[in-house]
Amino acid sequence: MALRMWASSTANALKLSSSASKSHLLPAFSISRCFSSVLEGLKYANSHEWVKHEGSVATIGISDHAQDHLGEVVFVELPEEKSSVTKEKNFGAVESVKATSEIISPISGEVIEVNTKLADSPGLINSSPYEDGWMIKVKPSNPAELESLMGPKEYTKFCEEEDAAH
Amino acid sequence: MSISRAPLMNLVRLKGTPILEQLHLEERLLRASTDNWCIVNDGTNVPTIVMGMSGKPSQLLEVGPVIKDRIPVIKRFTGGGTVIVDKSTLFVSLICNKDDVPSVQPYPRSVMAWSGSLYGEVFEGVDGFQLRENDYVFGDRKFGGNAQSIIRNRWIHHTSFLWDYNVRNMAYLKLPSKVPQYRLERDHTEFVCRMKDYIERSDFVEKTVKAVGNQFAMKEVNLEDIDSYAKGEHVKSTRLLTMEELQEAMASTAQSA
Numbered sequence: 001m002a003l004r005m006w007a008s009s010t011a012n013a014l015k016l017s018s019s020a021s022k023s024h025l026l027p028a029f030s031i032s033r034c035f036s037s038v039l040e041g042l043k044y045a046n047s048h049e050w051v052k053h054e055g056s057v058a059t060i061g062i063s064d065h066a067q068d069h070l071g072e073v074v075f076v077e078l079p080e081e082k083s084s085v086t087k088e089k090n091f092g093a094v095e096s097v098k099a100t101s102e103i104i105s106p107i108s109g110e111v112i113e114v115n116t117k118l119a120d121s122p123g124l125i126n127s128s129p130y131e132d133g134w135m136i137k138v139k140p141s142n143p144a145e146l147e148s149l150m151g152p153k154e155y156t157k158f159c160e161e162e163d164a165a166h
Numbered sequence: 167m168s169i170s171r172a173p174l175m176n177l178v179r180l181k182g183t184p185i186l187e188q189l190h191l192e193e194r195l196l197r198a199s200t201d202n203w204c205i206v207n208d209g210t211n212v213p214t215i216v217m218g219m220s221g222k223p224s225q226l227l228e229v230g231p232v233i234k235d236r237i238p239v240i241k242r243f244t245g246g247g248t249v250i251v252d253k254s255t256l257f258v259s260l261i262c263n264k265d266d267v268p269s270v271q272p273y274p275r276s277v278m279a280w281s282g283s284l285y286g287e288v289f290e291g292v293d294g295f296q297l298r299e300n301d302y303v304f305g306d307r308k309f310g311g312n313a314q315s316i317i318r319n320r321w322i323h324h325t326s327f328l329w330d331y332n333v334r335n336m337a338y339l340k341l342p343s344k345v346p347q348y349r350l351e352r353d354h355t356e357f358v359c360r361m362k363d364y365i366e367r368s369d370f371v372e373k374t375v376k377a378v379g380n381q382f383a384m385k386e387v388n389l390e391d392i393d394s395y396a397k398g399e400h401v402k403s404t405r406l407l408t409m410e411e412l413q414e415a416m417a418s419t420a421q422s423a
Contacts, residue, residue: 047318069273074344075220075245090317093219098246098300099274099314099321100219166271 036065036159039130043146044155045106047088050130053146058107061134062094062125065159071097073125076118078135083111085138087145092135094125107145109138173202173266175382177375178389180207185214185251186240188259189404191392193243196261196315196322197400204378205324206371207257213335215239216326218246218313223407223415225343230416232338239407245274246313247342249326250335256367258374259324267381272316281312281323287377292364299346302327306348307359327370329361 042050048066052059067073075095085091085105092103115134118124125133140146150158180188188207195203215227215237223229223239226248232239237250251257260281264272270280282297289295294305302310302325310327336354349357361370378384387395 069271069275071274077219095218095220095245097274097278098218098244098312099277099316100243100245101274101316102318104318162271166269166276 036063036068037130038063038065038152038156038159040152042130043106043149043151044158045104045149046158047104047106049104049106051106051146051149053140053143056139057112058109058138058140058146059134060106060136060138061129062103063155063159064129067126067129067133070094070099070101073122076122076125076135078114078118079111081111081114084141085109085111085136087142094122103135105138106149107138107140108142109140111136112139113137172381172383173263175202175204175378175384176387176395177378177384178203178205178387178392180205180389182209182211182253183207184212185210185216185257186238186404186406188257189216189240189242190402191389192259192261192322192324193402193404194396194400195392196243196317196320198396198398199261200263201395202263202266202382203259203261204375204382204384205257205259205261206374207259208367208371209253209255210251210257211253213237213250213252213332215248215250215338217241217248218244219403220245221248223412224419224422226340227415228338228340229412229419233409233412233416235338237338239412241403241405241407242313243403244313244315244322244324247311248339249311250331250338251326252332252335254330256327256329256361256370257324258327259322260378261322262320264319264321272319272321274314274316277314277316277321277323278312281325284377284381285310285374287380288370288373289365295364298348301346303348304359304364308357309359309361309364327361328358329367331358331360 042052044050044063048063050061050063073094073096078092085108087106087108088104090102091105093100094103114136192205217226221241267280270276278297278300285302296303300312301308310325312323312325314321314323333355339354341353
C-alpha cells in the first residue's frame with residue numbers, strides 16, 4: 001500500500017510539474033520517508049488537514065498521509081456554503097473502512113465553496129488529496145491562525161514520528 | 167521505580183436495551199465523556215434495521231416490506247453497513263481514548279487490527295475465527311459486523327454479533343452494492359452463520375470482559391450513574407428514520423425501476 005501511494009504521489013507530482021503554464025498553481029512537493037507526499041507551499045495541522053492560503057481564500061483538504069491511513073474513502077460529509085468553521089473544531093466527516101472519521105478545521109472562517117464533486121466521487125480524496133480532493137474553501141476570519149500551523153518540513157517530521165511511535 | 171497501571175475501562179452491562187437507546191448512549195459517551203467504556207447489550211427488544219452513516223434506504227433495504235411490517239430503521243453515527251438486529255443479537259462496544267491504547271493509531275485499520283486481536287483471545291480454541299476484510303468470521307461465514315467512529319482523541323469500535331437470527335428478517339435487506347471479496351456472490355443466508363453454533367452465550371460475554379480486562383482495569387458502572395460521566399451538549403447524529411423518509415425511498419426505488 002505504501003509503495004502504491006508513493007507511486008501515486010509521484011505520478012501526481014510529475015503530472016503537476018509538466019504543466020508549466022499553470023506554474024502558479026503548482027507548488028513543489030517532497031516525499032517523506034513515510035512514503036506520503038507533502039506539498040510545499042501548504043500549511044498543515046496536527047490532525048492532518050492542509051490549508052492553501054491564496055489572497056482572501058483558504059482551501060482545505062486532508063493530507064496524503066491521512067488519506068493513506070484512512071483507506072478507501074466511500075462517503076464525505078461536508079458543511080454548507082455560508083456556514084462557519086472554527087479552528088480545531090470538526091466541520092465534516094469521511095467514511096472509510098467502516099469508520100467515520102472527523103475532519104477538523106485548521107482555521108476559522110466562512111465557507112464560501114464546497115467541493116460538490118466529492119458527493120459522487122469521494123475517492124478523489126485518495127487519488128488527489130491536494131488537488132481534486134479539496135474539500136472546502138473558506139474566507140479566513142483570523143489569518144493569524146495560519147501561523148500556528150506546521151510547514152511542510154515540520155509536518156513531514158510529525159508524520160514520521162507519529163508512525164514510528166506505533 | 168514506577169509501575170505503569172492499566173488504564174481504567176468502565177463496563178456497562180445492558181440486557182434487552184433498545185438499540186436506538188444503546189446507540190444514543192454510545193454517541194454520548196464517545197463525544198461527552200473522557201473515560202474508556204465497554205458496553206455489552208444482551209439483545210435488543212424488537213427487530214430493528216441499523217444503517218451506517220452513509221446508508222441510503224432505497225439502495226440497502228426492501229423498503230416496501232419494511233414499511234408494511236413497520237420495522238424501525240436507524241441511521242447510526244458510525245460507518246459500515248446495514249444489519250437487522252433483534253433479541254438474539256449480542257452487542258459489544260469499546261470506546262477508548264487514543265492515548266490509553268498507545269499501540270493503536272486512530273485510523274480504521276489500526277483499530278480493527280487491535281479489536282481483531284482482542285477477539286482472537288475470546289475465540290481462542292474456536293476453529294476458524296479470524297478478522298477477514300473487516301468482518302469477524304468463522305471460516306468464510308460472517309458472524310459479527312463492525313463499525314467505528316473516530317474523533318479527535320477518541321474512537322469507538324462496536325460490533326453486533328449474530329448469536330442467532332431469523333431468516334425471514336434477512337429478507338428486509340438487499341444485497342449491498344459493495345461487498346467484501348470473500349463474500350463472492352452468496353446471499354445473506356449463505357454468507358452468515360450463527361455464533362451459537364460455536365460458543366456458549368455467557369461464555370462469550372465473560373471471555374470478552376476478561377480479554378478487555380487484560381488491557382484495562384475494569385470498573386462496573388450502572389446505567390443510572392452515567393450522567394455523572396457525560397456532561398454537556400454534544401452532536402447527536404444517530405436517529406430513527408421517519409415514515410416520510412422511508413416512503414420517499416420507496417418512491418425513488420419505484421422511479422428508478
